[in-house]
Amino acid sequence: MPFTLRGVEEIASLHGEPDWLLKRRRTAFDTFERMPMPSRIDEEWRRTDVSGLDVAKFSQFERRNGAAPAEALEGVAGTVTMRGSEIEAVSLDPELARAGVVLEPISVAAKTHPELLETLLFTQVRAERDRFAALHAAFFADGTFLYVPDGVVIDKPIVGQVFSAEGGTAVLPHTLIVAGRGSRFNYLDEYLSPADEASGYKSGSAELFLGEGSTVGYVALQKWGRNAWHLADQRARLDKDASLRLFNVTLGARFSKTRVEASLQGQGAEAELKAIYFASGEQFFDFHTLQDHQVGNTRSDLLFKGALQDVARTVYAGLIRIEKGAARSDAYQANRNLVLSDHAKATSIPMLEIDNNDVRCTHGATVGPVDPQHLFYLRSRGIPETTAKRMIVQGFFGDVLERIPFEHARRLIETELEARLG
Amino acid sequence: MATVPKVDVGTDYKEKYGFFVPEEYVFKAKRGLNPEIVKEISWMKQEPEWMTKMRLRSLEIFRKKPMPTWGADLSVIDFENIFYYLKASDKQSKTWEELPPDIKATYDRLGVPEAERKFLAGVSAQYESEVVYHSLQKELTAKGVIFTDTDSALRDHPELFKEYFGTVIPPADNKFAALNTAVWSGGSFIYVPKGVRVEVPLQAYFRINAENMGQFERTLIICDEGSFVHYIEGCTAPIYTTDSLHSAVVEIIVKKNARCRYTTIQNWSTNVFNLVTKRAMAYADATMEWVDGNLGSQITMKYPSVYLMEPGAKGDVLSVAFAGKGQHQDAGGKMIHVAPNTTSTITSKSISKAGGRTSYRGHIKMYPDAKNSKSFVKCDALLLDDESRSDTYPYNDVDAENVTLGHEATVSKVSDEQLFYLMSRGITRSEAETMIVNGFIEPFTKELPLEYAVELNRLIQLEMEGSVG
Numbered sequence: 001m002p003f004t005l006r007g008v009e010e011i012a013s014l015h016g017e018p019d020w021l022l023k024r025r026r027t028a029f030d031t032f033e034r035m036p037m038p039s040r041i042d043e044e045w046r047r048t049d050v051s052g053l054d055v056a057k058f059s060q061f062e063r064r065n066g067a068a069p070a071e072a073l074e075g076v077a078g079t080v081t082m083r084g085s086e087i088e089a090v091s092l093d094p095e096l097a098r099a100g101v102v103l104e105p106i107s108v109a110a111k112t113h114p115e116l117l118e119t120l121l122f123t124q125v126r127a128e129r130d131r132f133a134a135l136h137a138a139f140f141a142d143g144t145f146l147y148v149p150d151g152v153v154i155d156k157p158i159v160g161q162v163f164s165a166e167g168g169t170a171v172l173p174h175t176l177i178v179a180g181r182g183s184r185f186n187y188l189d190e191y192l193s194p195a196d197e198a199s200g201y202k203s204g205s206a207e208l209f210l211g212e213g214s215t216v217g218y219v220a221l222q223k224w225g226r227n228a229w230h231l232a233d234q235r236a237r238l239d240k241d242a243s244l245r246l247f248n249v250t251l252g253a254r255f256s257k258t259r260v261e262a263s264l265q266g267q268g269a270e271a272e273l274k275a276i277y278f279a280s281g282e283q284f285f286d287f288h289t290l291q292d293h294q295v296g297n298t299r300s301d302l303l304f305k306g307a308l309q310d311v312a313r314t315v316y317a318g319l320i321r322i323e324k325g326a327a328r329s330d331a332y333q334a335n336r337n338l339v340l341s342d343h344a345k346a347t348s349i350p351m352l353e354i355d356n357n358d359v360r361c362t363h364g365a366t367v368g369p370v371d372p373q374h375l376f377y378l379r380s381r382g383i384p385e386t387t388a389k390r391m392i393v394q395g396f397f398g399d400v401l402e403r404i405p406f407e408h409a410r411r412l413i414e415t416e417l418e419a420r421l422g
Numbered sequence: 423m424a425t426v427p428k429v430d431v432g433t434d435y436k437e438k439y440g441f442f443v444p445e446e447y448v449f450k451a452k453r454g455l456n457p458e459i460v461k462e463i464s465w466m467k468q469e470p471e472w473m474t475k476m477r478l479r480s481l482e483i484f485r486k487k488p489m490p491t492w493g494a495d496l497s498v499i500d501f502e503n504i505f506y507y508l509k510a511s512d513k514q515s516k517t518w519e520e521l522p523p524d525i526k527a528t529y530d531r532l533g534v535p536e537a538e539r540k541f542l543a544g545v546s547a548q549y550e551s552e553v554v555y556h557s558l559q560k561e562l563t564a565k566g567v568i569f570t571d572t573d574s575a576l577r578d579h580p581e582l583f584k585e586y587f588g589t590v591i592p593p594a595d596n597k598f599a600a601l602n603t604a605v606w607s608g609g610s611f612i613y614v615p616k617g618v619r620v621e622v623p624l625q626a627y628f629r630i631n632a633e634n635m636g637q638f639e640r641t642l643i644i645c646d647e648g649s650f651v652h653y654i655e656g657c658t659a660p661i662y663t664t665d666s667l668h669s670a671v672v673e674i675i676v677k678k679n680a681r682c683r684y685t686t687i688q689n690w691s692t693n694v695f696n697l698v699t700k701r702a703m704a705y706a707d708a709t710m711e712w713v714d715g716n717l718g719s720q721i722t723m724k725y726p727s728v729y730l731m732e733p734g735a736k737g738d739v740l741s742v743a744f745a746g747k748g749q750h751q752d753a754g755g756k757m758i759h760v761a762p763n764t765t766s767t768i769t770s771k772s773i774s775k776a777g778g779r780t781s782y783r784g785h786i787k788m789y790p791d792a793k794n795s796k797s798f799v800k801c802d803a804l805l806l807d808d809e810s811r812s813d814t815y816p817y818n819d820v821d822a823e824n825v826t827l828g829h830e831a832t833v834s835k836v837s838d839e840q841l842f843y844l845m846s847r848g849i850t851r852s853e854a855e856t857m858i859v860n861g862f863i864e865p866f867t868k869e870l871p872l873e874y875a876v877e878l879n880r881l882i883q884l885e886m887e888g889s890v891g
Contacts, residue, residue, distance in 0.1 A: 343823065347818055347819055348827070351813070352833055357806060359805075364829060366829070368826035
């Protein structure tokens with residue numbers, strides 16, 4: 001299925017998608033054709049080199065094959081499992097289904113809940129953003145739709161898992177989450193390649209709509225194989241008094257670019273945006289974040305923490321924007337980078353655009369090696385250097401890690417840290 | 423010429439600085455920019471051929487380079503509607519008494535003579551495009567210090583001049599550096615020999631005074647090994663009705679173990695486009711300090727930078743920006759770490775009021791050889807009302823091993839608690855706000871010589887009066 005108009009039609013008919021969705025895909029495809037590849041003249045791409053990426057090479061969609069899903073998850077309220085570009089299984093606690101919770105593949109929900117999807121799908125993550133966003137909107141394979149009705153509280157997390165095992169293909173899942181008024185739940189997206197397959201093109205975008213007074217935890221854990229190209233957009237819209245906790249854990253892919261944006265549109269809304277990333281080998285990670293305070297009395301708190309090893313490179317660029325009328329807003333933004341090797345490089349660009357005086361905005365960024373005094377202290381206690389370094393990295397990530405609302409994800413990260421730090 | 427939103431510099435400005443001296447020029451080049459005008463400037467100054475050629479080459483570069491698309495909006499500048507050379511009086515005055523009376527009157531209002539009486543080593547006051555007044559204390563000459571205007575330096579010290587001119591900021595560096603190199607006129611030239619410490623600050627007042635007049639001064643400072651100098655550049659300007667362009671280039675070379683401090687208080691009238699390139703090269707264990715205050719102009723784009731060329735070099739930028747109605751201060755600093763064990767700090771304090779906009783724009787670059795280097799950037803912004811705006815754009819590129827980089831910024835308003843406390847002590851709101859603002863920029867003020875600190879506090883007071891609350 002090449003990245004052509006015919007490809008668009010094929011994928012739509014494969015899912016039996018309604019006309020409005022096919023039309024939307026076609027419009028996105030036009031945008032994709034019209035948009036040039038980002039060049040290094042664009043500020044956003046100055047430090048992010050995509051010249052080696054030939055998307056046409058990966059125009060085959062990964063089918064449901066080889067990938068063996070991990071062991072069944074315990075302690076979850078619902079799961080959506082995808083293998084490659086296809087839905088493998090969907091399950092939801094029947095009690096929640098009775099309460100009106102909807103957990104469906106997007107291809108199904110487009111028919112069963114058109115009133116929600118037609119008005120919301122790709123309104124936050126917009127195809128016009130750039131060529132890759134357009135590609136994703138035109139060709140997204142399938143994905144998860146989660147709707148939690150007003151007032152419904154879900155204690156156990158809901159998990160979406162996408163497995164990839166093939167390489168040389170495209171895997172483009174999309175997540176759409178709608179939180180009703182006063183609802184409360186946690187959702188995780190896991191993007192996993194059990195083995196380091198050949199190079200491939202992956203996206204994994206998410207749109208979140210937080211209704212008045214809702215409390216949503218969202219975690220995206222990206223651990224594709226180490227040769228993948230990963231380009232993703234996450235954007236959340238927060239209504240009055242909504243509260244979002246959004247975590248990114250980035251461990252995989254050769255090239256990973258993630259945009260994380262929170263649009264605070266209702267008074268009293270608050271967004272906590274956190275991330276941990278660990279880049280080693282030749283990995284390149286790029287994060288662009290936006291805390292968009294459109295109205296007053298809103299809060300945002302961003303903390304991105306990364307460790308770098310070997311010859312890895314990371315770029316963080318974040319913007320706090322306080323719109324003119326957004327008085328009494330409070331925004332915080334920090335990016336901390338721990339550089340573990342002499343040849344790893346971290347770039348950090350925290351930016352502010354403040355158009356209202358009655359605000360409190362603070363940001364900070366650091367790039368530096370392990371504090372020799374910390375290392376010395378641990379070694380003087382008889383701890384070998386590698387263990388000491390690992391302890392320091394674990395401690396560095398600790399404050400973000402412990403807030404991730406899912407044990408399974410935390411364990412996965414711990415295992416990864418140990419594997420990389422020896 | 424495109425229409426520019428008219429800035430009302432008049433009503434408060436005239437009362438504040440209250441001077442407008444009628445124009446009286448010996449020579450006034452035609453408006454516009456072409457090779458003939460550039461040749462004419464060079465001919466008027468009786469320059470050597472290499473300089474004429476360099477000017478013409480720079481003009482070519484200027485024409486080829488596109489306008490910067492970032493920062494402030496510069497599209498309103500009409501390069502064809504600017505005088506590129508003016509000479510206010512036909513010969514340089516030697517003493518204060520010999521100055522033409524109208525020029526003296528202007529300086530009197532600015533307080534130059536007092537400053538001179540108090541501690542001045544030499545005055546090199548630029549009025550219009552040419553240095554008209556210049557005095558140098560005998561002891562400085564005895565020590566071998568050269569402090570003169572840049573035109574004279576080209577004439578009197580041709581070898582020294584040619585060795586360094588354009589080496590820190592070559593014409594092709596950016597569009598406005600090219601423009602300056604093509605049409606430069608005036609500025610200061612300082613050479614401090616090995617081991618010589620100039621204990622009193624050297625200062626010059628820069629003024630522009632004609633409508634549509636560009637000022638393209640060129641400053642070159644060379645601190646030889648182990649020397650020290652503090653140079654102060656201060657500007658204030660009377661009322662104008664149309665846009666004026668100020669595009670200076672300042673080049674500084676700080677050799678091994680030397681230290682140079684360059685202090686600026688920029689207070690152009692609020693219709694001036696102030697587009698300045700300032701750069702220093704700091705060699706082994708040398709220290710370069712930029713103390714940069716921006717109060718005036720309609721648009722300022724200025725990022726004093728230090729290239730840390732050899733181990734142990736240290737760079738420091740202390741920047742204060744104040745943007746009032748219709749103003750955009752796009753200021754900051756750049757630190758380019760080339761060698762290992764180099765350190766740098768940038769401290770920025772900015773204040774926006776009455777719809778003004780301040781932007782901190784900075785760049786920390788650490789090249790692969792800059793191992794074990796450290797850099798720290800701190801930006802604080804104060805927004806005095808809800809019409810104003812503040813931005814922070816720090817760019818950091820680290821390609822070196824084992825380096826430490828830190829950046830911190832805060833944006834806030836004048837705190838209600840502080841205001842309440844002061845007002846409960848019977849201080850009026852506007853006085854209280856002035857006190858808080860003066861306190862906010864104190865780290866900057868305390869680095870200034872007393873006279874300048876007093877003047878700056880007074881300027882802030884004038885800016886604040888009746889403007890808030």
